[in-house]
Amino acid sequence: MQSFEQLSEKFTLHFDHPHFPAEPASLYEPNEYFLRLGGKRVRPVLCLMGNELFEEIKTDAWEVATAIELFHNFTLIHDDIMDKAPLRRGMETVHTKFGDNTALLAGDVMLVKAYEYLSKIDTVCLYPILYLFNQTAREVCEGQQWDMDFEKKETVSLDEYLRMIELKTSVLLAASLKMGAILGGSGERNQNLLYEFGRKLGIAFQVQDDYLDAFGDPQKFGKQVGGDILANKKTFLLIHAMESASIGQQKELSKLLNGNEAGKVENVLQIFRDCKVDEWALQLKNRYLDEAFAHLEDIAVLSKRKEPLKELAHFLVQRQH
Amino acid sequence: MQSFEQLSEKFTLHFDHPHFPAEPASLYEPNEYFLRLGGKRVRPVLCLMGNELFEEIKTDAWEVATAIELFHNFTLIHDDIMDKAPLRRGMETVHTKFGDNTALLAGDVMLVKAYEYLSKIDTVCLYPILYLFNQTAREVCEGQQWDMDFEKKETVSLDEYLRMIELKTSVLLAASLKMGAILGGSGERNQNLLYEFGRKLGIAFQVQDDYLDAFGDPQKFGKQVGGDILANKKTFLLIHAMESASIGQQKELSKLLNGNEAGKVENVLQIFRDCKVDEWALQLKNRYLDEAFAHLEDIAVLSKRKEPLKELAHFLVQRQH
Numbered sequence: 001m002q003s004f005e006q007l008s009e010k011f012t013l014h015f016d017h018p019h020f021p022a023e024p025a026s027l028y029e030p031n032e033y034f035l036r037l038g039g040k041r042v043r044p045v046l047c048l049m050g051n052e053l054f055e056e057i058k059t060d061a062w063e064v065a066t067a068i069e070l071f072h073n074f075t076l077i078h079d080d081i082m083d084k085a086p087l088r089r090g091m092e093t094v095h096t097k098f099g100d101n102t103a104l105l106a107g108d109v110m111l112v113k114a115y116e117y118l119s120k121i122d123t124v125c126l127y128p129i130l131y132l133f134n135q136t137a138r139e140v141c142e143g144q145q146w147d148m149d150f151e152k153k154e155t156v157s158l159d160e161y162l163r164m165i166e167l168k169t170s171v172l173l174a175a176s177l178k179m180g181a182i183l184g185g186s187g188e189r190n191q192n193l194l195y196e197f198g199r200k201l202g203i204a205f206q207v208q209d210d211y212l213d214a215f216g217d218p219q220k221f222g223k224q225v226g227g228d229i230l231a232n233k234k235t236f237l238l239i240h241a242m243e244s245a246s247i248g249q250q251k252e253l254s255k256l257l258n259g260n261e262a263g264k265v266e267n268v269l270q271i272f273r274d275c276k277v278d279e280w281a282l283q284l285k286n287r288y289l290d291e292a293f294a295h296l297e298d299i300a301v302l303s304k305r306k307e308p309l310k311e312l313a314h315f316l317v318q319r320q321h
Numbered sequence: 322m323q324s325f326e327q328l329s330e331k332f333t334l335h336f337d338h339p340h341f342p343a344e345p346a347s348l349y350e351p352n353e354y355f356l357r358l359g360g361k362r363v364r365p366v367l368c369l370m371g372n373e374l375f376e377e378i379k380t381d382a383w384e385v386a387t388a389i390e391l392f393h394n395f396t397l398i399h400d401d402i403m404d405k406a407p408l409r410r411g412m413e414t415v416h417t418k419f420g421d422n423t424a425l426l427a428g429d430v431m432l433v434k435a436y437e438y439l440s441k442i443d444t445v446c447l448y449p450i451l452y453l454f455n456q457t458a459r460e461v462c463e464g465q466q467w468d469m470d471f472e473k474k475e476t477v478s479l480d481e482y483l484r485m486i487e488l489k490t491s492v493l494l495a496a497s498l499k500m501g502a503i504l505g506g507s508g509e510r511n512q513n514l515l516y517e518f519g520r521k522l523g524i525a526f527q528v529q530d531d532y533l534d535a536f537g538d539p540q541k542f543g544k545q546v547g548g549d550i551l552a553n554k555k556t557f558l559l560i561h562a563m564e565s566a567s568i569g570q571q572k573e574l575s576k577l578l579n580g581n582e583a584g585k586v587e588n589v590l591q592i593f594r595d596c597k598v599d600e601w602a603l604q605l606k607n608r609y610l611d612e613a614f615a616h617l618e619d620i621a622v623l624s625k626r627k628e629p630l631k632e633l634a635h636f637l638v639q640r641q642h
Contacts, residue, residue, distance in 0.1 A: 145348035
């Protein structure tokens with residue numbers, strides 16, 4: 001059994017080579033540029049870990065892991081166009097550096113390349129993995145569309161936001177694990193438990209992300225605290241505040257959000273605290289984390305094999321009471 | 322053996338249903354809207370014809386044909402964004418009607434849906450068809466990139482232009498036929514001959530398209546003659562004219578292209594005629610058409626089975642001596 005760090009190092013070595021032909025350089029150099037920006041490669045490693053939970057890592061798992069990472073990068077390139085994001089990992093995004101049209105095509109061809117890797121694997125696993133990959137790819141697109149729709153909506157319910165986060169973020173983590181489980185020869189019940197583990201871990205992670213943006217220690221968090229508030233982004237915190245605040249607080253919150261006065265972040269945070277949004281968020285995160293661990297517990301393999309996944313979950317979502 | 326018209330009617334009936342879930346409507350309604358705009362459905366029917374050239378049409382061929390048509394529509398949606406095209410088939414393009422971001426995502430999900438149909442087919446054919454589909458998808462993206470690159474280049478050689486047309490247009494026609502042949506259980510030699518037939522037919526078709534834009538009968542052609550000239554589009558005609566014209570004609574041509582004076586179309590056409598570009602284009606078209614037919618001849622099946630493909634080729638590329 002290997003830890004996340006061990007597998008991450010192995011995957012990075014495996015993945016670190018050109019994935020595209022040299023020509024046309026105007027199309028493929030942007031792809032290679034973006035892949036060189038790196039990243040934690042969490043999703044492909046989840047696939048490898050899902051495999052190793054049940055059995056030694058198969059050769060095919062490296063192909064599937066590569067396909068997953070390319071798919072993830074495809075979504076990032078296209079999301080950056082849609083969000084008009086200038087930077088990714090501190091470097092210029094593809095559309096900023098090479099133009100919107102090339103970024104659009106580079107994303108397209110990245111997705112096709114993902115399918116090229118996927119199509120190499122053995123028959124037994126090809127059908128269930130293609131099925132899950134396609135379904136997940138479609139869901140991730142749906143999540144991105146909901147996210148764009150929500151930006152224009154006045155109010156979004158917690159259920160709607162949860163479903164969006166699930167589609168946009170969680171399902172790919174969950175599917176990565178499940179594809180690994182399929183490759184590891186696990187039974188359907190175990191596959192689905194692992195999927196649920198990943199799905200709920202993903203939600204817990206997003207709750208934490210929203211929490212840290214508002215209440216994180218700026219020095220540990222590594223980015224500006226209150227960025228979501230300044231951008232009027234709908235988050236778990238804001239949605240819960242709007243649902244649980246008094247009418248007076250709601251009015252005050254709306255006023256703050258519609259304006260851009262000095263002290264906006266501090267004033268919004270004060271309302272969050274008054275409504276105990278911070279405590280609520282930590283509870284919500286822990287609830288999803290507990291549920292995730294319960295699913296992992298239920299998987300019928302030796303407890304020892306689950307250690308690396310437990311460690312990773314604790315690392316991704318720090319418990320904070 | 323069924324004619325193109327018969328199979329086109331059958332395919333249209335088969336294809337004419339919603340391909341996407343109802344929600345999120347903001348994502349999937351644009352997809353259904355675009356598919357409702359119709360089209361000749363040439364590519365999926367080529368797949369069915371490629372199958373029937375060798376054997377009765379398999380159930381799987383309908384899935385592959387559907388995947389091909391969805392793939393083609395994905396390329397159209399994304400190309401329209403890149404070209405900033407306001408209209409397609411006389412109706413608003415997806416990005417014009419629903420915005421660039423939604424069009425980008427709608428295209429993405431259309432491509433994923435194509436793979437969903439493809440993934441349903443039987444093991445024996447799945448690998449070779451996935452392989453060819455992926456390769457073709459990548460080539461079509463490359464063709465689009467070359468096309469965009471050529472717009473910014475001062476000069477493009479005939480060889481470069483030919484290769485771009487091959488990638489952007491021909492390979493999908495060729496691959497559609499070959500996928501049909503694979504499904505029809507044909508041997509590799511026949512598969513490749515059919516591919517070459519499609520590839521060369523595609524080039525002949527594009528030569529004709531460029532020719533008609535300049536020299537077509539406006540009433541029969543159905544669109545403004547000289548559109549390519551007004552848009553300074555690089556075409557077979559312009560590229561050959563630049564390569565074969567005298568230095569004086571070249572200067573005159575450059576001057577005409579860089580300006581937008583009244584009579585631009587007529588004056589460029591006069592140079593085309595002086596350089597005998599019209600005759601050259603008809604010869605080029607016929608050469609590719611002859612080569613296409615020679616490949617079809619070489620396919621080892623009863624000549625009678627080839628009749629529908631011959632008819633279709635003659636219909637698509639009218640012989641004009």
